[in-house]
Amino acid sequence: MSTLPDLRYSDVEDALRASVRDLLADRCPWSAVLRRCETSEPYDMDLWRRLAGGLGCAGLLVPERYGGAGASAREVAVVLEELGRAVAPVPFLGSAVLATSALLACGAGDGADDCLGPLAAGERTAALAVPFATPPGAPFPASVHAEGDRLTGRVVGVVDAVVADLLVVPATGADGPGLYVVEVGGSAVAVTLRTSLDLTRPIADVTLDGAAARRVAGPESAAAALDAALVAGAALLASEQLGVAEQCLETTVGYVKTRYQFGRPIGGFQAVKHRLADLWAAVTSARSAARYAAACLATADPDVRVATAVAQAHCSEVAVTAAEECVQLHGGIGFTWEHPAHLYLKRAKACEIALGSPDRHRAALAALVDLPAATP
Amino acid sequence: MPVTATTSVPDAERLRALVRDFLATHDPRERLRFLRARFDAGLAWVHYPEGLGGLGLPRALQSVVDEEFAAAGAPDNAPRRNLIGLGMVAPTILRFGTEEQKRRFLRPLWTGEEAWCQLFSEPGAGSDLAVLATRAVRDGDDWVVTGQKVWTSRAHEADWAILLARTDPDVPKHRGLTYFLCDMHSPGVVVRPLRQATGEAEFNEVFLNRVRIPDAHRLGAVGDGWRVAQTTLMNERIAIGGGAAPRETGALGVVARTWRERPELRTPGLHDELLRLWVAWEVNRLTNERIRQQLANGQPGPEGSAVKLAFARLNQRVTGLELTLLAGEGLAYDDWTMRRPAGVDFTQRSPGYRYLRAKGNSIEGGTSEILRNIIAERVLGLPPEPRTDKDVPWKDLPR
Ligand SMILES: Cc1cc2nc3c(=O)[nH]c(=O)nc-3n(C[C@H](O)[C@H](O)[C@H](O)COP(=O)(O)OP(=O)(O)OC[C@H]3O[C@@H](n4cnc5c(N)ncnc54)[C@H](O)[C@@H]3O)c2cc1C
Numbered sequence: 150m151s152t153l154p155d156l157r158y159s160d161v162e163d164a165l166r167a168s169v170r171d172l173l174a175d176r177c178p179w180s181a182v183l184r185r186c187e188t189s190e191p192y193d194m195d196l197w198r199r200l201a202g203g204l205g206c207a208g209l210l211v212p213e214r215y216g217g218a219g220a221s222a223r224e225v226a227v228v229l230e231e232l233g234r235a236v237a238p239v240p241f242l243g244s245a246v247l248a249t250s251a252l253l254a255c256g257a258g259d260g261a262d263d264c265l266g267p268l269a270a271g272e273r274t275a276a277l278a279v280p281f282a283t284p285p286g287a288p289f290p291a292s293v294h295a296e297g298d299r300l301t302g303r304v305v306g307v308v309d310a311v312v313a314d315l316l317v318v319p320a321t322g323a324d325g326p327g328l329y330v331v332e333v334g335g336s337a338v339a340v341t342l343r344t345s346l347d348l349t350r351p352i353a354d355v356t357l358d359g360a361a362a363r364r365v366a367g368p369e370s371a372a373a374a375l376d377a378a379l380v381a382g383a384a385l386l387a388s389e390q391l392g393v394a395e396q397c398l399e400t401t402v403g404y405v406k407t408r409y410q411f412g413r414p415i416g417g418f419q420a421v422k423h424r425l426a427d428l429w430a431a432v433t434s435a436r437s438a439a440r441y442a443a444a445c446l447a448t449a450d451p452d453v454r455v456a457t458a459v460a461q462a463h464c465s466e467v468a469v470t471a472a473e474e475c476v477q478l479h480g481g482i483g484f485t486w487e488h489p490a491h492l493y494l495k496r497a498k499a500c501e502i503a504l505g506s507p508d509r510h511r512a513a514l515a516a517l518v519d520l521p522a523a524t525p
Numbered sequence: 526m527p528v529t530a531t532t533s534v535p536d537a538e539r540l541r542a543l544v545r546d547f548l549a550t551h552d553p554r555e556r557l558r559f560l561r562a563r564f565d566a567g568l569a570w571v572h573y574p575e576g577l578g579g580l581g582l583p584r585a586l587q588s589v590v591d592e593e594f595a596a597a598g599a600p601d602n603a604p605r606r607n608l609i610g611l612g613m614v615a616p617t618i619l620r621f622g623t624e625e626q627k628r629r630f631l632r633p634l635w636t637g638e639e640a641w642c643q644l645f646s647e648p649g650a651g652s653d654l655a656v657l658a659t660r661a662v663r664d665g666d667d668w669v670v671t672g673q674k675v676w677t678s679r680a681h682e683a684d685w686a687i688l689l690a691r692t693d694p695d696v697p698k699h700r701g702l703t704y705f706l707c708d709m710h711s712p713g714v715v716v717r718p719l720r721q722a723t724g725e726a727e728f729n730e731v732f733l734n735r736v737r738i739p740d741a742h743r744l745g746a747v748g749d750g751w752r753v754a755q756t757t758l759m760n761e762r763i764a765i766g767g768g769a770a771p772r773e774t775g776a777l778g779v780v781a782r783t784w785r786e787r788p789e790l791r792t793p794g795l796h797d798e799l800l801r802l803w804v805a806w807e808v809n810r811l812t813n814e815r816i817r818q819q820l821a822n823g824q825p826g827p828e829g830s831a832v833k834l835a836f837a838r839l840n841q842r843v844t845g846l847e848l849t850l851l852a853g854e855g856l857a858y859d860d861w862t863m864r865r866p867a868g869v870d871f872t873q874r875s876p877g878y879r880y881l882r883a884k885g886n887s888i889e890g891g892t893s894e895i896l897r898n899i900i901a902e903r904v905l906g907l908p909p910e911p912r913t914d915k916d917v918p919w920k921d922l923p924r
Contacts, residue, residue, distance in 0.1 A: 156815040402905050417908030422901035429900055430831035437811035462804045511800040520784055520799060523791035 154444035156437060162227045168204055169231040172196075177235045179489040185238060186348035186492070192312045197239040200228075201271025207245040208269030210253065210381075216266035222381065226388035226443035233392025233468075236349045236492045240274050243309025246385055248275035248317045251378035252365065255328060261365035264315060264330055276313035277378055278331075278355050280306040284505025285379040285457065286513055289372045293357060295322030298364065300329055300357045308503070310353040311342045318355075318362065319375050325368030328375060331360050347499035349492055380457055383504040384446045387439040387460035393497050394432050394464070394471035400490070401425065401475045408480075421478065428474055435467040458514040465501040465510075472497035536582060537589050544568060544593040556600045560636040563594075569602075569635045573619060577631050584820070602637045606868050609678065610634045610641035614687055617757045621704070621745040630685070630706065642683035644674045644707060644731055645754070649924055651676075652895050654689070655698040655751055656914075656922060659733060661690035661705065668692075668705065668743070670713075670736045678889075680716045680729040681865060683709045687757060688738075689750050694920040701919050702750030706742040713737075723881045724861040727869065761890045762829045770810055776840055776871045776879050777806045780847040790850050802843050809835045828904070830896045837886035837893055840871070844879040851876055 158166070176196045185193060201207035209225045211217020218224075225246060232241055249268055252275075255261035267273040279290055293302030300320050310316065316331040316338070331338060337360035345351035366374045402425060405416030415421055442460035445453040472494040476483040483490045501507065515522060543566075551562050563569055564578045571586050573579025594601070604611055611634070618630055633639040650657035659672025670690055680686070686707040693701035707714070713736040718726035745753040773781050784791065784799060813832050848855035859875035871879055887893040901907040914922050 153811070153814045155818060156811065157818055402907065406907065414908050416901075417911075419898070419910070422905075422907050423894070423897040425905055425907065426897035426900035427834075429904055430834050433828065433831045434805075434808045434812045434835060437815045438808045440815065441811050459804050459807050462800075463808050508797075511797070511804065514804065515796070515800055518781075518803065520781060520796070520803065521788070521791075522796050523793050524788065 153441070154448070154450070156440040156444065158227065159223070162224055165204075165224055166227045166231060169200070169206065169228055170234075172199060172204060173231060173235040173237055177237050179236070179492065182236055182238060182349055182492060183487075183489060191238055191342070191348065191351050192240060192309075193238050194312060196237065197241075197274070197312075198271055200237075200239060200241070201245065201274075203271075205271075206241065207249075207271040210245065210249055211265050211269040212253075215262055215269060217269035221447035222385060222443045223440075223447045226385055226439065229385055229389040230392035230395070230439075233389035233496070234396040236393070236489070236496050238349045240276070240309035240312050242350070242382065242386065242389065243276045243307075244268065244274045244313065247277040247308070247378050247382045248313075248315070250381035251277050251317045251328060251374055252330075254370075254374035254377035255366040256370060256374075260363055261328075261330070264365075268315075273314040274309075274312055275315040275317055276307055276310040277375075277382075278304045278307050278310065278316045278318040279375070279379075280304065281308040281352055281499075281503045282306065282505070283379060284509045284513070285376055285383050285454070287379070289321070289326045289375065290319050291321060293318055293320035295320040295327060295329065295362070295364075296359075297322075298329075298362050299359045300331060300362045301359055302357055304355045306343070306352045307340075307355050308350060308352055310340050310355055311351065313340070316355060317365075317378075318357070319371065320362070326371040327364045327368065328366035328371045329362035329364050331357065331362045335360075337361065345499075347495045349496055350499065379504060380453065381446060383461050383510075384442040384453065384457040386500060386504055387435070387442050387457075387464040390464040390468035390497070390500050391432070391435045391439045393493055393500065394428075394435055394468045397468075397471035397475035397490075397493050397497075398425070398428050398432050401428075401478050404479055415478075424474060424478070428471055431467045431470065435464045438463045455514065455517050458510040458517060461505060461510040462507040462514065465507045468497040469494075469501050537586060540571065540580075540582070540586055540589050541593055544590055548593075548597050548599065553597070553599045557636060557638070559600060560602055561632070564632050564635050568594075570615075573631075577619070577627055578635055585818070602635060607634075607637055607640065609643050609687075610637075610639075613643065613757045613760045614641045614685075616760045617687065617704075617753060618706075618744065620756050621753050625741070626706070626744065634685075639684040640679065640682050642677050642680045642686045642709070643757070644677055644680075644686045644688040644733075645757075646676045647673060648675050652892055654754070655702065656919070656924065657689060657691060657702070658924070659688075659690045660694075661692050661703060661738070663692075663740075664737075666740050667737045668703075668740065670705070670707070670733045670738055672733050674731040674733065676719065676728045676889075677716075677731045678728045680709065680731050681718065685709060686731075687744075688733075689754055691919065692747055692750075695918050696748075697916055698914065698919045698922065699751045700748055702754070703747050704744045704750040704753040705738050706744055707733075707736065707738055708742075711736050711738070718863070718865065720863055722884065723878055724858075725864040725866050727866055758891065759829070762833050762896070770813070772807060772810065773803075774810075776843045776847065776883070777802065779872055779876075779879070780843055780850065783847065783850060790852065795846060795850055798842075798846055802839060802846065805835070805839055806843070809839060830891075830900050833890065834893055834896050834900075837883075840883040840886050844871075844876070844883045847876045848880050 205218050206228050208217035209220040213219040252261040318329045337358050339356040341354045343352050408415050438460040442456040445456040476490045482488050551559050553559050567580040569578030571580050571582040572584035647657045661668040661670045688705040688707040692703040713734040715732040717730045719728050719730050720726045816828050858877040
């Protein structure tokens with residue numbers, strides 16, 4: 150008989166959730182998120198410092214010997230649920246998950262270690278310079294070229310790059326692929342904010358023109374380190390999607406109880422009740438998928454790739470459905486700029502595309518569980 | 526181990542030792558004697574009280590016991606054949622039964638010596654169960670029951686039934702019901718097979734013609750039957766087994782195997798559908814396990830409805846996919862002979878059987894529509910369905 154890991158939340162996780170939720174309730178109401186997203190500063194870096202350094206969230210994945218909290222992917226997942234619920238404009242996924250996981254996977258000795266302390270402390274912020282849509286298992290990118298310790302090339306659509314102090318860049322040199330750390334600043338590195346679908350977590354383009362870089366993983370480990378980061382990102386993004394879905398469901402349920410039409414709360418009509426019941430069941434199941442992916446990641450379980458593909462294929466669609474239902478069941482209000490529903494819709498759709506679409510994850514799964522495609 | 530968060534390791538270890546001692550001193554080849562002894566040792570359902578098959582331990586520890594017995598190849602109590610008894614009747618008797626009833630019924634129920642069925646639904650009362658018309662009239666120390674029940678699974682094999690009957694027609698429908706334990710061998714009980722879409726008869730019509738039930742076999746107070754029945758129905762909806770099912774079980778496992786073995790059948794559209802269902806099936810498995818872990822103590826909540834709702838839909842889609850995949854072969858059926866099957870089997874019969882039988886999943890144990898109402902009202906707190914009959918005496922209701 151197969152035994153599954155504990156899919157519940159531990160007391161430690163509950164306590165962490167409570168403090169993150171308090172902080173977000175205090176500093177990150179959706180009205181503030183909405184106001185900010187049209188300014189030239191889409192990220193709330195003050196909130197980020199409190200979350201990253203103050204609460205220690207940026208260092209959850211980082212072992213204590215590098216100055217981190219030595220926690221696990223399970224705790225990171227809980228933080229992401231809360232950030233998703235608030236569509237919080239902070240570079241947690243890009244810095245504390247993607248870039249940090251890449252650096253951790255480089256292994257000791259190659260110089261990645263020195264970056265980890267400041268990242269864990271929330272003093273510095275990093276981004277992984279790959280297009281946000283890159284799925285785990287993607288071929289090593291060829292867009293940046295390394296000549297000695299100089300990088301040249303362009304990467305489009307990088308998440309959280311616009312506020313990064315460091316970039317972790319996959320690049321290919323004469324001896325093959327490598328992972329490099331580049332300091333942002335100076336004329337050889339340009340990070341340009343794009344007008345993005347997701348207003349609360351915009352993407353940016355990175356252009357490197359002979360930028361000074363430090364290699365932290367060579368040909369023997371770079372591809373694996375990059376892939377480990379993409380797996381971690383995809384596995385944990387499911388928890389953010391869960392948070393998005395959960396908040397959309399709660400908001401909608403709250404609304405349909407108070408909105409009267411035809412002399413009754415619209416939530417009393419069975420057509421509405423049944424859709425929300427289905428949505429609740431979907432969110433319930435998304436929680437199982439997300440928890441399992443986080444648990445597998447936390448213990449480096451051999452099932453982590455299957456768990457990740459399942460979680461991404463499932464939670465992406467649940468989050469998008471939840472956001473779409475939220476807009477629809479709010480009626481006209483749900484379609485206005487002043488209501489937060491669109492922020493969630495944009496985040497949910499962007500998350501669906503990020504780190505591999507559901508279809509790509511199902512294709513990956515087909516190979517993992519031996520259900521091959523039709524041969525023409 | 527799935528149990529670590531709520532149970533202390535010493536408990537699990539002590540329990541494991543207890544099971545091993547038991548196995549060392551009892552012969553598993555003497556099936557019935559072995560099962561009775563297991564019950565008496567408190568190793569039947571460990572969360573039940575001592576003397577009633579349990580040890581008063583957290584429910585989560587049941588998996589420890591089940592694992593140990595299964596690993597030793599010990600005989601089980603045929604849990605699949607005894608779903609109604611184990612899953613629904615036992616928790617209801619435990620909660621509402623008198624000390625005497627608990628001692629009389631739980632042991633032979635658990636060992637499988639006495640099989641149970643559920644006499645709830647009637648021709649005029651399905652989703653609206655509380656409108657039922659079977660009458661029970663007090664006569665001395667007995668009740669005299671007359672009426673007709675329908676869709677009663679396994680009534681032909683049952684020794685006992687849980688029975689919901691109307692004891693007071695003059696009050697609104699929910700208040701006039703009483704819950705009984707009915708001996709299926711009593712005079713006046715007539716069971717007739719009811720053939721279903723699959724060609725066989727799992728369920729029956731049951732006619733109750735002046736059946737005498739001693740008052741000692743009433744479960745709960747007179748007029749309190751609806752509340753008692755809620756415990757049964759809640760437990761019915763929770764499809765939670767002793768342990769986690771492995772990946773790719775049931776109908777999904779069958780179709781996945783066919784896919785692997787028969788490349789010539791594959792098409793791109795079915796591939797996509799198969800992967801979607803594989804994911805959803807796996808996620809439902811994880812949800813089942815997560816709810817099981819959560820409910821390690823206490824009564825099931827309405828969350829079980831989510832799993833049942835999803836399972837019904839998934840099983841229907843999976844079995845439909847299998848038939849389509851098999852193309853011409855799917856046009857064949859294994860056997861239309863009217864039979865009385867030992868149980869529902871989603872892996873051994875033909876694909877056509879699986880497809881047809883799955884249609885019952887969204888009807889039996891509460892329809893999917895009713896489950897959605899329950900989730901919407903009890904979990905999400907949305908306004909209840911309009912109840913025009915709430916304060917009307919049952920006898921004045923249009924039926
Ligand atoms: C295989 C099988 C085994 C069964 N075994 C047993 C058993 O052992 N014992 C037992 O007592 N019963 C048993 N049943 C009966 C089962 O519980 C009922 O069939 C079920 O509750 C539905 O009742 P009904 O058949 O009267 O349908 P109805 O209640 O007439 O429903 C017909 C349709 O209307 C819909 N509907 C009804 N009310 C509403 C509403 N308020 N809102 C929206 N839609 C609504 C239903 O969802 C359904 O689609 C079994 C049924 C099956 C199929």
